[in-house]
Amino acid sequence: MSTAEETLPAALEAEIRALAAAEPYPRGASIAALKAVQRHFGWISTPHLRAVAELLGMSMDDLDGIATYFNLLFRKPVGRHVILLCDSVSCWIMGRDPLCAHLGRVLAIRQGETTADNAITLLPTVCIGHCDHAPAMLVDDTLHGDVDIPALDRLIPGLKEQP
């Protein structure tokens, strides 16, 4: 990783400073700051974590305790798109396991992995509150319900092509 990639861009640093200033104590901005980094880079690398910790006046381990605790903060690189396939009870009843197996075959990855072309990361997620349209999933920020195999087959090629 080059030096340029290890530091935070000036605009992102300013955003994090503003988040910290809006809190009674800077550490109150931990999650918002880590999410800002993730929005920019897709994940939170160790150099970036260190930079954020410095801005918030926290130790890196302290902040990493938060970064590794929350389901939606990624401490490893992910693909250009992230599929969060619900694995909670209503979706399980409505057949999420066969969908997961199908995705595994089509993408040639298991849950927790990223495709070889770096297009898609497949992750399980806890209930996403779309149980009346189970099985459900989030593709990046977009909610999909009543998911079936044809719907997945329509979706995947487009995701692979999208930047």
Place this chain on the structure above:
Amino acid sequence: MSAAQRPLTAMIDPVTGPPDCTAYERGGGWQATRKALGTLSPADVTDIVTRSKLRGRGGAGFGTGQKWSFVPKEPASERRKYLIANADEMEPGTFKDRWLMEGNPLQLVEGMILAAYAVQAGHGIIFLRGEYHLACQRLEHAIGQARQLGWLGPNILGSAFSFDIHVHSSAGRYICGEETALLTTLEGRRATPRSKPPFPQTGGLWGAPSVVNNVETLCNLPPIIANGAEWFAALGLGDDGGTKIYGASGRVARPGAWELPMGTPLRQIIEEHAGGMRPGYRLRALLPGGASTAFLDASALDVAMDYASVEKAGSRLGTGMAIVLDDQTCPIGMIRNLEHFFAQESCGWCTPCRDGLPWVERLLDAIEEGTGTQEDMDQLGRHARMLGAPGRTFCAHAPGAMAPLASGLKLFADDFADHIAQCRCPQRHAA
């Protein structure tokens, strides 16, 4: 039901989208804020809410007025206090708060203004789960508009009361719904629950008095203040006032959520509103109010869905969102799925929960995969007893996790025995 009987959802229209400030006012919105800030003292507001018998809609069912009554009484201008909307809807099978926030975010905003006025809190936070992207956009938009029109900000309606709201988008952990873990998260720490006392009402966020109320609870406040405690209490069919968002998921004909009188019989929810089971399926059992409530079987369908009645039937009203188990889904598979969730979502703070829940999951794995033994059954029973009793773990996570297990061990005893005797899941190998 007429719009007047559906005060939470009357203004929700999926076609036109959420009402803006003008449409909200036309639908009866802001009346309550005008009335409260113009004619009622904070104590009056608390009194009306207490008399309405509104109880927390997040699952625990604590009296809302009573919860507020513990907050120190200084005016907002003299002491920093927080009013927090718990919008971390992560109970599996629950999708009611998302409907309310996406459908009519201004009603939550107004509910927060009223609650904040009652406890004299100047700072409002919506603790929103990170996966609710559309709700986040709509809330931000509603807050911006309300601020522009003077419903939020300094000296609302020319009164001495100032209040503003900001949205905290979380990053996904079930335990954040526990109110003290929620506060810990907002302080930029891992979401572990805190010991009480101090209770949040006296020593909450950053040590300041804080009230945490569920979204549905807060959305009830504008109609209560506008129409009065007696009107609200009369909406319920039994002892508990108001309406409730009930729901059903699983293999029912029409999964969904409906605003119905508090105390609506479970049978009416499942058979009438959800349309009964899908063709070819029979109802085996259900979790009446989310993953952390005990199973009820078909014989309990006539229970009224209010706090006391569901408890008497051996479960909890919880979130009021039922998850239905059909006759062609393995109950042990379902319990394994639930315990996987609870094991994963344990915050790891106390040993019985951190180590006990994964142990339970492994035992269920073994039974479902056909390698379980009678000894495993005894071990499951021990866990259900030890972790299920309150007070043996730091918070209510593990007792909640044990509710479907303990009830399932009784209700599905034959299924467990068959798995062990046949060394396989009979249901999965039936085809």
